[in-house]
Amino acid sequence: MQTFHIQNMTCGGCVRGVTRAIQSVDPAARVHADVPARRVQVVSDQPREIVEATLTKSGYQAVWIAP
Template sequence: MEAVYTVKGMTCGHCVNSVSTEISKIDGVTGVQVDLPTGAVTVSSAGPLPRTAIAAAVDEAGYELIGAQS
């Protein structure tokens, strides 16, 4: 499965790494791709993931989840 989320506040490569690392810790996540200019975060997973888990991981990284495009 693949879902696309929008994250607010990322401005550099370190931001991308922080968000990717935190989302990768969620059980079932198989891949994370971040597009810094747009804030789009594509999450690949073995099955559906709760939006709350993605939001919590983004928050832990210090950013804000502002949308999902599933």
């Protein structure tokens, strides 16, 4: 599981955008978002660098949180 802090994720619309971005590189990815904590947990076969770069390219300020 990969965990990211996304500073500019503030609503359900943001969660949908984040989910779409992640699933654009891994359609089977599972995404769990915690909007108040601005945290996303991702289960994906893609390396975290790809997920993080995809989120950043999509306009979300993603910072990986080490386990």
